[in-house]
Amino acid sequence: MPDPVAIAEPDWRARIRGSRLGNLTVLAVTALAVLIGSWLVMRPGDEAAPVAVSKVDVPGAAAAPVVGDQAPGFTATDLSGASVSLDGLRGRPVWLVFMATWCTGCRAEVPDVQGFHEQSGDEVEVIAVYVGEPATAVQPFADRLGLSFTQLPDGQTTLSSAYGVMGVPAHFFLDSAGVVQETRIGVLSPDQIDQAVAKVTV
Structure with missing residues (x-):
C-alpha cells in the first residue's frame, strides 16, 4: 500500500x-x-436573564398573597411621620416594593422605580417597604438617592411578614380595590415594570 x-x-x-x-x-x-x-444568549433585558434576589430573615412569615387575593391590610409610618394605610389608598392602584438598603439588586433597581414614579405621577401609589430596617437606616439612603415616593421602614418586619417576603426585591401590584394582580421577585427592568403596572391600571 x-x-x-x-x-x-x-x-x-x-x-x-x-x-x-x-x-x-x-x-x-x-x-x-x-x-x-x-x-x-444573556443580553440585557432578556427575560431569561437571571434576577438578583437577596434572602431576608422574616420570622413567622405568612404565605405570600397570590394573584386574585385581597392584599393584607396594613397601617405604617413613613419617613415624615405620617400614617399610611392600605385602606386609605383604596381607589388607586398600589405598587409595593419590598427592599433593603444593603441589597445590591435593590440598589440597582431603585433608580427605575423612582423614574417610574416621576413619570406616572399620582396614577399609581409607589411604596417602598424596607425589610427589617428602621427609619435611621432608611432616611439617609432615601436622601442620598433623592427618592420621592413613599418610604416605609419595617424594622419589626410586621408588614414583610404579612406579605410572606423571603427575598428582596419583591413586588406586589394591587388594583384600585386592593386585589393582587401581579407579583414578581427580583430586579425588574423598565419594560417589566410597565407590563406589571398595565395589569392594575386597565
Missing part, C-alpha cells in the same frame, strides 16, 4: 501557527466570539 501523501500546510497558516503574535491573535478572536455568544 502506498504511503499516505502529506498535504502541505499553506505558508501563511504555518507562519501564523509558529508565531507568538499568531497565537495571541487566535486567542483574541476566540475570546471575542465567546463574548458575543454570551451577549446574544
Whole structure:
C-alpha cells in the first residue's frame, strides 16, 4: 500500500501557527466570539436573564398573597411621620416594593422605580417597604438617592411578614380595590415594570 501523501500546510497558516503574535491573535478572536455568544444568549433585558434576589430573615412569615387575593391590610409610618394605610389608598392602584438598603439588586433597581414614579405621577401609589430596617437606616439612603415616593421602614418586619417576603426585591401590584394582580421577585427592568403596572391600571 502506498504511503499516505502529506498535504502541505499553506505558508501563511504555518507562519501564523509558529508565531507568538499568531497565537495571541487566535486567542483574541476566540475570546471575542465567546463574548458575543454570551451577549446574544444573556443580553440585557432578556427575560431569561437571571434576577438578583437577596434572602431576608422574616420570622413567622405568612404565605405570600397570590394573584386574585385581597392584599393584607396594613397601617405604617413613613419617613415624615405620617400614617399610611392600605385602606386609605383604596381607589388607586398600589405598587409595593419590598427592599433593603444593603441589597445590591435593590440598589440597582431603585433608580427605575423612582423614574417610574416621576413619570406616572399620582396614577399609581409607589411604596417602598424596607425589610427589617428602621427609619435611621432608611432616611439617609432615601436622601442620598433623592427618592420621592413613599418610604416605609419595617424594622419589626410586621408588614414583610404579612406579605410572606423571603427575598428582596419583591413586588406586589394591587388594583384600585386592593386585589393582587401581579407579583414578581427580583430586579425588574423598565419594560417589566410597565407590563406589571398595565395589569392594575386597565
